[in-house]
Amino acid sequence: MSTNDQEKQMAETIASPVNMNQQNPAGSQRPRPLAEDHALVERVRKGDTLAWRTLYERYSQPVFRFVSALGVPPEEREDASQDVFVAVYRGLKSFRGEAQLSTWIYRIAARHASHLGRRRRMRSFLSLLPWHEAEPEPQPDPAEKASELRLLDQLLAKLSPKKRMVLVLFEIEGLGVNEIAQVMGCPANTVWSRLRHARAELVRAARRITR
Amino acid sequence: MKSPTQRTDDTERWLSETIEAARRRIGDEVARRRVWARVEGLPAGQDRPLRRARAWAFPALTGALVAVGVVAVLWMVPATRPTHAPVVAKRASSATASVSQPRADAARVVSPGASAAPVRTGRGEKARVALVGGVGVELDADSVLSWDAERRPLVERGQARFEVPHQAPGLKFAVSAGPYVVTVVGTKFHVGVADDRVSVAVEEGVVEVWRGDRSVRLVEGDSWAGPMRGIAPPAVQHRSPAAASRRVAEAAALPESAPASVELTEARSAFKEGRPEDALAMLSHCAKGAGPAAENAAYEMGRVLRDGLRRPRAAVAAWGAYRTRFPDGLLRAEADLSILETLAKLGDKAAALAEAEAFLARYPNSERRDEVAKLAARVRGAP
Numbered sequence: 373m374s375t376n377d378q379e380k381q382m383a384e385t386i387a388s389p390v391n392m393n394q395q396n397p398a399g400s401q402r403p404r405p406l407a408e409d410h411a412l413v414e415r416v417r418k419g420d421t422l423a424w425r426t427l428y429e430r431y432s433q434p435v436f437r438f439v440s441a442l443g444v445p446p447e448e449r450e451d452a453s454q455d456v457f458v459a460v461y462r463g464l465k466s467f468r469g470e471a472q473l474s475t476w477i478y479r480i481a482a483r484h485a486s487h488l489g490r491r492r493r494m495r496s497f498l499s500l501l502p503w504h505e506a507e508p509e510p511q512p513d514p515a516e517k518a519s520e521l522r523l524l525d526q527l528l529a530k531l532s533p534k535k536r537m538v539l540v541l542f543e544i545e546g547l548g549v550n551e552i553a554q555v556m557g558c559p560a561n562t563v564w565s566r567l568r569h570a571r572a573e574l575v576r577a578a579r580r581i582t583r
Numbered sequence: 584m585k586s587p588t589q590r591t592d593d594t595e596r597w598l599s600e601t602i603e604a605a606r607r608r609i610g611d612e613v614a615r616r617r618v619w620a621r622v623e624g625l626p627a628g629q630d631r632p633l634r635r636a637r638a639w640a641f642p643a644l645t646g647a648l649v650a651v652g653v654v655a656v657l658w659m660v661p662a663t664r665p666t667h668a669p670v671v672a673k674r675a676s677s678a679t680a681s682v683s684q685p686r687a688d689a690a691r692v693v694s695p696g697a698s699a700a701p702v703r704t705g706r707g708e709k710a711r712v713a714l715v716g717g718v719g720v721e722l723d724a725d726s727v728l729s730w731d732a733e734r735r736p737l738v739e740r741g742q743a744r745f746e747v748p749h750q751a752p753g754l755k756f757a758v759s760a761g762p763y764v765v766t767v768v769g770t771k772f773h774v775g776v777a778d779d780r781v782s783v784a785v786e787e788g789v790v791e792v793w794r795g796d797r798s799v800r801l802v803e804g805d806s807w808a809g810p811m812r813g814i815a816p817p818a819v820q821h822r823s824p825a826a827a828s829r830r831v832a833e834a835a836a837l838p839e840s841a842p843a844s845v846e847l848t849e850a851r852s853a854f855k856e857g858r859p860e861d862a863l864a865m866l867s868h869c870a871k872g873a874g875p876a877a878e879n880a881a882y883e884m885g886r887v888l889r890d891g892l893r894r895p896r897a898a899v900a901a902w903g904a905y906r907t908r909f910p911d912g913l914l915r916a917e918a919d920l921s922i923l924e925t926l927a928k929l930g931d932k933a934a935a936l937a938e939a940e941a942f943l944a945r946y947p948n949s950e951r952r953d954e955v956a957k958l959a960a961r962v963r964g965a966p
Contacts, residue, residue, distance in 0.1 A: 416626065420626065424623070424626050425619075425623065428622065428623075432618065433615070436614070437606075441605060441608070449614065450614045450617060450618055453615070453618050454621055457622045457625075458622060458625065461622070461625040461626075520597075520601045520604060521605060521608060523601070524601045524602065524604075524605055543602050544606050546606070574598065575598070578597070578598050
């Protein structure tokens with residue numbers, strides 16, 4: 373058995389706390405026929421505002437959900453999503469259709485969320501300086517009443533950014549490993565490895581809380 | 584006492600259920616609609632939607648440092664740049680190319696850059712000009728676009744079609760044409776200067792044409808023309824429309840034609856300063872107009888009535904009027920929730936329950952569903 377296969381088997385047999393169901397109830401973004409995406413992209417490129425609206429309606433929920441799960445605080449999510457769609461629009465002319473449109477949009481969102489994460493870490497580092505005013509604690513999203521989701525966000529925040537992204541893309545967004553590898557620009561084996569570690573760390577963190 | 588296995592099972596079940604809930608997390612639909620309002624204009628060439636909130640600090644600092652550097656370099660190396668011919672720039676976005684035009688091959692995409700040299704088109708030639716802030720201008724044949732003393736675009740001759748992205752509250756975009764200043768919040772319109780007359784035609788949104796402190800308001804489909812003769816050029820005007828409207832607002836006598844966004848800002852300030860009656864009067868006036876400022880004003884009247892004047896019934900009526908006028912408005916969900924909360928606080932059980940049921944039916948996937956359901960349960964349980 374190859375190393376790759378061993379990794380996959382290990383990941384599949386690991387005592388996972390999460391539902392391995394790949395169906396994504398909210399994710400209308402699950403693989404669509406490439407031709408459908410291409411037709412939509414082509415219409416948007418030609419300035420068809422209805423097609424642009426269709427694209428937004430199709431992907432705005434996943435983008436909001438994705439940036440939320442990656443730790444973008446509530447007060448920045450709206451702007452982050454806006455930036456992602458502006459980048460999507462500007463990038464459509466160079467979209468070659470080699471990947472699923474959803475994968476490509478996730479890649480843009482992932483890059484932007486990482487950028488925002490680095491900026492937040494820099495801010496929190498600066499806030500440690502004695503002459504720098506401390507950053508206010510992010511407030512919970514008033515639209516999001518579920519304390520469980522907030523707790524999950526706290527648990528996810530304990531993971532490294534790369535592990536968190538793999539876990540979110542796999543478990544919440546329902547992407548396959550090869551798609552995640554495309555989004556993150558790393559080999560599929562690395563995705564499997566990060567996923568395995570991320571799950572283990574998430575379970576450990578959850579157990580510490582429920583203990 | 585639970586065994587370790589049971590505890591593990593509980594933890595795994597909880598994680599599984601929570602991740603399932605996270606999969607259903609769809610984000611606040613009001614926020615998504617706000618974002619849509621900012622990005623919907625991209626195919627029409629509005630490639631710089633509103634910037635916002637907290638993101639200004641780093642870019643502002645970086646921009647300031649870059650600006651200082653550029654100024655220093657230009658100061659040390661003077662007169663090495665061409666100061667006239669317009670800078671031919673790359674297209675701001677593919678959207679610019681998507682605008683239909685009879686002779687696209689003859690179109691130029693130019694940026695005023697630092698030189699602010701006039702853009703001229705000859706016969707049979709057209710130009711597209713990308714201005715700071717995402718404003719797109721299509722300059723027709725035999726036209727001249729320059730900049731006045733206040734750095735506003737000035738249509739000296741010919742026809743120009745402007746596409747202006749929606750401006751942030753309190754801000755507006757202005758174009759000069761002869762003695763007139765055309766102000767907009769976000770719209771598409773044409774300005775023409777020919778035969779000693781200035782003409783304005785509105786494709787979308789609302790436009791105000793100012794001359795001194797008098798103005799005329801034009802809505803979608805309207806057109807207007809005024810004489811040029813005997814009037815000093817706009818460059819020497821000293822009173823901007825914004826200043827004029829502020830002055831009048833200070834006198835508590837807003838003219839019919841005060842820019843809606845300014846009026847809205849004034850109303851908010853009045854409310855913050857503890858003058859809810861003044862705020863309500865200004866909002867009421869502003870709400871009679873059209874466009875985003877009117878929509879915001881119609882919604883905010885309810886807040887002033889409820890929180891400032893302690894008239895919750897009147898507030899509910901105001902939000903109801905908002906819903907009637909803007910059934911698919913950006914603040915529709917907010918209005919629905921405000922009515923629901925206010926009715927619940929008033930103890931109007933039947934009306935609150937009806938509102939809650941209507942909300943749950945209208946927004947079946949709302950993340951506020953739980954909140955509304957709990958509120959409805961509380962109302963039901965109330966004696």
